Amino acid sequence: MPCEYGLIGVRFPQRKAMMRLRIHGDNILECEQALGIVAAALANEKPLTRGLADAPLWAPNWVLSSGEKKIEVQLFPGYGRWTFDIQKELRARGAPLREMVDAIVTELDEGSPPREHPILAIEFCGALPAGNQAWQRSGRALNAAYSKIPYLYFAELGGVELDSNRRIKAGRLPNPLVPFAYLALGDALSTIALPVFQPSPSIQDRAKEAFAGTFGKEDAVTLVRSILEHNLDIEELRKLRARAVSASGTLAQLRHHRDTLTQNEWAELADERSGASKADWLISRKMEWKKTVTIPVTVSFRSFLSSVQKIAVAIGTEELPICLVSGPNRTHLAQLIAKIYGRRIGKEFLVWIQQDTKPIALVWIAGFKPRGDDSRPDRGLVPLARMIFGENDIDVLSIVYGPARNLSSVFTNPSRAAETNGLWEAILRFSNGLIVDSRNGKALKEITLVVPFAVQARPSVISASPAGGSTPLEFGENDVDTALHLIFASGLASTCFECMCNPPGGDWSGLSVRVGTEIFRWTGLPRVTPKDEKRPDHVILFPSPDSRLLAIESKNKATDVEAGIGPRLVRYVSTIMRQAPNIVRTAKGWEPLAHLKPIAVPPTISAAAFQYRKPIELNHVGRRAGCDLILGFEFQPSSGRTIIHVKANRKLDWLLTLLDKAAVNLGRKLIIQED
Numbered sequence: 001m002p003c004e005y006g007l008i009g010v011r012f013p014q015r016k017a018m019m020r021l022r023i024h025g026d027n028i029l030e031c032e033q034a035l036g037i038v039a040a041a042l043a044n045e046k047p048l049t050r051g052l053a054d055a056p057l058w059a060p061n062w063v064l065s066s067g068e069k070k071i072e073v074q075l076f077p078g079y080g081r082w083t084f085d086i087q088k089e090l091r092a093r094g095a096p097l098r099e100m101v102d103a104i105v106t107e108l109d110e111g112s113p114p115r116e117h118p119i120l121a122i123e124f125c126g127a128l129p130a131g132n133q134a135w136q137r138s139g140r141a142l143n144a145a146y147s148k149i150p151y152l153y154f155a156e157l158g159g160v161e162l163d164s165n166r167r168i169k170a171g172r173l174p175n176p177l178v179p180f181a182y183l184a185l186g187d188a189l190s191t192i193a194l195p196v197f198q199p200s201p202s203i204q205d206r207a208k209e210a211f212a213g214t215f216g217k218e219d220a221v222t223l224v225r226s227i228l229e230h231n232l233d234i235e236e237l238r239k240l241r242a243r244a245v246s247a248s249g250t251l252a253q254l255r256h257h258r259d260t261l262t263q264n265e266w267a268e269l270a271d272e273r274s275g276a277s278k279a280d281w282l283i284s285r286k287m288e289w290k291k292t293v294t295i296p297v298t299v300s301f302r303s304f305l306s307s308v309q310k311i312a313v314a315i316g317t318e319e320l321p322i323c324l325v326s327g328p329n330r331t332h333l334a335q336l337i338a339k340i341y342g343r344r345i346g347k348e349f350l351v352w353i354q355q356d357t358k359p360i361a362l363v364w365i366a367g368f369k370p371r372g373d374d375s376r377p378d379r380g381l382v383p384l385a386r387m388i389f390g391e392n393d394i395d396v397l398s399i400v401y402g403p404a405r406n407l408s409s410v411f412t413n414p415s416r417a418a419e420t421n422g423l424w425e426a427i428l429r430f431s432n433g434l435i436v437d438s439r440n441g442k443a444l445k446e447i448t449l450v451v452p453f454a455v456q457a458r459p460s461v462i463s464a465s466p467a468g469g470s471t472p473l474e475f476g477e478n479d480v481d482t483a484l485h486l487i488f489a490s491g492l493a494s495t496c497f498e499c500m501c502n503p504p505g506g507d508w509s510g511l512s513v514r515v516g517t518e519i520f521r522w523t524g525l526p527r528v529t530p531k532d533e534k535r536p537d538h539v540i541l542f543p544s545p546d547s548r549l550l551a552i553e554s555k556n557k558a559t560d561v562e563a564g565i566g567p568r569l570v571r572y573v574s575t576i577m578r579q580a581p582n583i584v585r586t587a588k589g590w591e592p593l594a595h596l597k598p599i600a601v602p603p604t605i606s607a608a609a610f611q612y613r614k615p616i617e618l619n620h621v622g623r624r625a626g627c628d629l630i631l632g633f634e635f636q637p638s639s640g641r642t643i644i645h646v647k648a649n650r651k652l653d654w655l656l657t658l659l660d661k662a663a664v665n666l667g668r669k670l671i672i673q674e675d
Helices: 028-043 086-092 131-135 138-146 177-189 205-210 217-228 234-254 263-271 275-285 299-308 330-344 347-355 376-389 407-412 414-420 422-430 477-491 565-577 616-625 653-665
Strands: 018-025 049-052 061-066 069-077 103-109 115-125 151-157 160-162 168-171 193-199 322-325 360-365 395-400 433-436 448-450 497-501 510-515 518-523 538-542 548-554 583-586 589-592 604-611 629-636 641-648 670-674
Touching (some): 018 028, 028 061, 131 376, 138 193, 177 275, 177 376, 217 234, 234 263, 263 275, 275 322, 330 347, 330 448, 376 395, 376 422, 395 422, 414 422, 477 497, 477 604, 477 653, 510 565, 548 565, 616 629, 616 641, 641 653, 653 670
Parallel strands (some): 018 069
Antiparallel strands (some): 049 061, 322 360, 433 448, 497 510, 538 548
16 A cells, blocks of 8 residues: 555455445434445445345344445444444544544444444535634544544535525635645544535535536545445545645635635645645745734733734634744744743743744634633634644644633643543643633633643554444434434335434534425525524425425423424424525536525424323323424334324324334334324
8 A cells, every 4th residue: 555545553354245334423314424425335336226124213224235245234323322332432442532423334343242343434514614613523533533544524615605585695615724634634644534525505606617626526435435345445545635635726716815825835735745844834935824813812812922923824824723833933932921921831831842843833722602611613723733734743832812611620630621621622632732821710820731641642552342232222312313214214205305304413404395306495594593483303395195394393301392382393494485495406406596486385284203201291292382293202122113102183194194104114113103
């Protein structure tokens, strides 16, 4: 294997005639998205058959066949719920953070005992890249890289932001550094870590043309096929890497302000394969770095920030909250810190700043919201720096200046702080040093820390844990949503259309309806829902004989169902559909809609679904929720069956008949019981 993809520790076992895979994911939709990638890789231009095997609804098992190839793939929606804990497995392999990717594919080794070997990690991002959101997944990429699991980041380009009247406001594009960071991670840690770009469904023609050379799903499918066949395709790696470089260059060209490297410069920087050579290239480039801070901060922080701007350089983009100081300037940096902070600086810290000649990256972290709670996107900032420069080629100094809480514990017990808070975990695992200059930290006598070696992230010995069973440790909302999705998307696929499905961890990205052969979609749904409305967890369209919608609120417990939820679900769907959709899918694919009248809103049936525990719950929810339909899901581990206890507050015989049909189509793993 060429040295440029050393892939130290990546396991590609010998190929078997019959593969058994498992997919662990945040929810059923992300498991199924990963299943789609596996299925596409297996097909390889041959007809593919796909069917549900005999398995419970809460852990569906699919059989994929193409020619002589056959794969069984069982899905395990929801992390931390199964006897095989994929999070613990990644920890054992060196994953330093609690962040989890959307889906992890494992291969089942049927030895004694059978074991699961992670072979692929996948992230799906359909959200608009809004500022710091663009890097919030960096920690997940590092988790896969430290665990030596090939990682693919599927992201959309060309999405548009809508105004309050659902008119196009602007296109949203990530910073060019974001796609660059993923390919840099593969270089830095000798593993596979690459972005895979796809056109957003709402992409406009001009953007589609600009990004034409960056879209690489077909290359990714070929790469996944080679991973499944245990014969890594280096050429596909090179193609995807080239597309990532092209994406950075195109994004740089499309920016309104020339505040990043040029297209050619991103390509030059990509040719520098080590973190050290990338840092040297950026330092010699001498791009101006500037950082604007709008939240209230201390006088000392303002002084420190303005002083650093005189000696630091940007890492390819001027206003990103990461800058680089050269090795020779580390002494100057230490003098600035000592002058501004005086006795609040520890002696060990000043020695550390000056003792090495390697460059040092400074990461500026607001990190906490005004009330002091964790600002989740900032968890990705320090990992982003490590993605670009690696773990050993530079040092990282993190500066936390936001309204943080419990600051003293970070200095007295950094290991405990990393274990109890996701943001501190990301900061302390990937930083060599820390300065906290927060308005909440005025009582701190010392504000610096040299992060102990034991706290910092380090790759570990690769292991494989015994495989677990297909019954969750505890049933919950994930199982309710998984069953609902399978009923309508698989059991009744020819009868209805799934307009929306949002299990725990879903993205709430849009609502679709099918009209004839076309699918109309409302993207960019409002983030804030009016008080008299409630966004459903599931919306199903029954097109015939009379068009009707089913809007479902799903919960774990009956007591979690809100009072009066039924009318609020109906109002939400009606409000959205009274406006015109903004994209349509035809035989040609997704296209923007410039002019279209709103689609007629079908009558909407409201439903509440929850995990069934006792008969009285159906009546209680029926009276309180104001829903037309109550669905209580009873999961039976001993038989592998799911029983739906149904209470209808209006005549819905046609829907009950369809549910009976779904039970037959799902292999009698579903039982419908009208109470």
